Amino acid sequence: MLTILGQNFINGARSALGQSLHVSLDATTGEVLPYAFYQATEDEVDAACCAAQDAFSVYRQLSPARRAEFLDAIADELDGLNDDFVAIVCRETGLPAARIQGERGRTGGQLRLFAQVLRRGDFLGARIDLALPERQPLRRADIRQYRIGVGPVAVFGASNFPLAFSTAGGDTASALAAGCPVVFKAHSGHMATADVVANAITRAAERTGMPKGVFNMIFGSGVGEGLVKHPAIRGVGFTGSLTGGNALSRMAAERPDPIPVFAEMSSINPVIILPGALNARSATVAKELANSVTMGVGQFCTKPGLVMGVRSAAFSAFLDELKVQMGAQPPQTMLNAGGLKSYIGGVEHLGAHPGVAHLAGQAQGKKHAQAQLFKADVSLLIDGDELLQEEVFGPATVVVEVADDAELGRALLALRGQLTATLIGEPSDLEQYQWLVPLLEEKVGRILVNGYPTGVEVCDAMVHGGPYPATSDARGTSVGTLAIDRFLRPVCYQDYPDALLPEALRNANPLGLRRLVNGEWSSAVF
């Protein structure tokens, strides 16, 4: 059996000063699980942030290779968790064991990928402008730049990925890779899972000799504000609702010293079905699309929430097929009762709008989510109605039929920022609709062709981000190795003695980096 103490993780130890206790529920049965979690007190929030601050001065000075050992060790610890762990995650989230096993693999894979980034060293951004002693009218100094961690980072995990976007997820992995200790706010939806994962991280930290405060985790409701406003915290990673992300962004902006927030929030992920594809493979697309909408009970940030096409007999036939597919979906268990309630509310809200018709989907019960298909008038998008812009978290999607290409352009222009946009088309479609791409580039972080946005590959080239409200800062990604950039800042040294420079910038190039030397990339030693 796993030991789940439910105490806060502070400075490498456990702490339970709070009087108030929280419980975790079985997502399927609603049963209370046999664990209690201690609400962090104000003092404990402070202690966690101070521990991260103390750890920062040591941790950020460790070589990238040492930090890579730590990340690899976390991945190994996750791999080593047994079936009891998987069972607990399944109970807390209602997700099937195969999905949890896959998500664990992905979470470990992400940690190991960041370890590779650390060993590659390009994230350091080493740049050297050598002195020009003879330059007229003034000598140029020797100037060398690289990037260091911003400082301790507060991370808020997501309900829908209890592993990959949570305790040891992408925000934590990228912050730790950048040299930033983490204070993690455990998600109330899977606190037992968080406890086990935080223990795994703590073991990895001990095993690889990391400073004690490198990872801290607090439980409780309302502790986020104290965390984001704590002077030691220098950045925030968040995955969750638009309301939650906006609130954290506001708190961070109102600090005496504002800090950056990277919140991944809300996206309806338009899928545009082009005419050639409708003619060639309408039924297949309908089936694949329904599968993407309902996969994981529609609880993905990248679930297609908007399906668009130009009015035609073929599009009508496609819709008929999509109705059949969506109507045939079985009821499914959502992550928690709050999520189900919010889904039911969202579906009712859509159905009540006079510009929206219900096309398919069985009557919604009180225990499970039913897949639902709606069709909305394009004027809702073009006239700026907020209804369609709002993400409905769950297995529902909305079709918007446009009169012609011009209206398609207008409707897309009216969209807010998105994580993804997808084109389903034959090669001739893609040539003909090439004009869509620049428009989509300005709206989204990822453009897919003939795929479905659910399923976010963890790799160097992934962008899981996009203009507001998809995220709070379009310049970041929360999946893939570029995520490390969010938590780095440049520092430069002018005329500094070589022996005292950080290794990345020394003449002898002991880390073997490619560096930008006098305007050219080079591995030169000098």
Added chain:
Amino acid sequence: MLTILGQNFINGARSALGQSLHVSLDATTGEVLPYAFYQATEDEVDAACCAAQDAFSVYRQLSPARRAEFLDAIADELDGLNDDFVAIVCRETGLPAARIQGERGRTGGQLRLFAQVLRRGDFLGARIDLALPERQPLRRADIRQYRIGVGPVAVFGASNFPLAFSTAGGDTASALAAGCPVVFKAHSGHMATADVVANAITRAAERTGMPKGVFNMIFGSGVGEGLVKHPAIRGVGFTGSLTGGNALSRMAAERPDPIPVFAEMSSINPVIILPGALNARSATVAKELANSVTMGVGQFCTKPGLVMGVRSAAFSAFLDELKVQMGAQPPQTMLNAGGLKSYIGGVEHLGAHPGVAHLAGQAQGKKHAQAQLFKADVSLLIDGDELLQEEVFGPATVVVEVADDAELGRALLALRGQLTATLIGEPSDLEQYQWLVPLLEEKVGRILVNGYPTGVEVCDAMVHGGPYPATSDARGTSVGTLAIDRFLRPVCYQDYPDALLPEALRNANPLGLRRLVNGEWSSAVF
């Protein structure tokens, strides 16, 4: 003679719809210059932002080489301005002609350096993860990422660098390099200068076939809010006061869709004189330091505003020498009457504090700035008094003597974020005080050894940034080529047909980039 119409620059044309006119003053005499500048109306602000938005869709799609032509052409146009131009800048700012000529060279050099960045192409951040069709359990898609401009950028120039941090300065150059059209708010302190430079940019845009709205400039007071809140604006660059930068940051954060602000605001740039240097070259250091404090009438963001040393006979002797040097400085003309008033206020504020002693400096007159030297009790820093943390813009500096190394550490820890910190020391000092460097790295953007922070080299490795309140976002720099990163965001393409990909990501690598392909940097073609 130069033609200075004083009309707003909108979409490649001039516009003067406003009723209210502004005048520009001779900084030395207070005389009204023979030009009038038209306050931009709300409609004109809107038109300028919309013009930038329209230009964005064309401009960002131009090849980097085409944008480089534009930047080079602006530099050429600046070089081509005659002595009448230099004379106008001198009249508006009170700065000497040699300084203005030097600053013009620096401004053109910066534009040409960004042109090099564009031709090098690394700013594109091209990353390719090739498809893995055989991967189990799921095929990996082909995913390719590069960076595009965030969209139109609003730029607010500085009073103290009428060229290098103004109309065609670093923020404008980096935004244009990133593919972002600019709407520039002309600084009220040098509107004639701004008019001439904006004309030069417009000529360069015409000559190189850029879209009309690629650069726009508006005059007027109170127009900044409309600019920062305009839906078309996607980012802000600002150089100026803490109050001004904070106000813009707040406006940007309160938008329905918040946007990033890069404000360079306030820094007191500590200079730490180490014991060995005091023994070896006290008099030289005093002279050099006084020169750095009073250079440009102390109107540099990097002026040393805090001088620190450990109490000793040698430090006392150094202070005696510094008093002589600071007391001997001639009165100088500041950039404008407002700046002088603010300087006089700042000096009086310092002098009135019971913990601050006036060490040197002639009585302050009403027309010119006198250099002033103060000494403050270290408790002001350690106990968190705001007085010493506030930048006094002008030729004043404050000495803080500490009892020992431990107190030096405490005093530095109490400092807010800074653009620079400087160590003056012999080689043995630098070894002995190596413990200071990690502490300073967390406080500043640039650490100098045996130099003075005034004089910011424009190069790849420069960081002109730092933690708040030095800037609003420690992850940026406003000088040097890394400044382009502030205005770029990543986009990725999944399974996109090669022929339709942006050039940077095509198999044939037509731009000849080094790209991160499957985790390794390579110029490979495939």
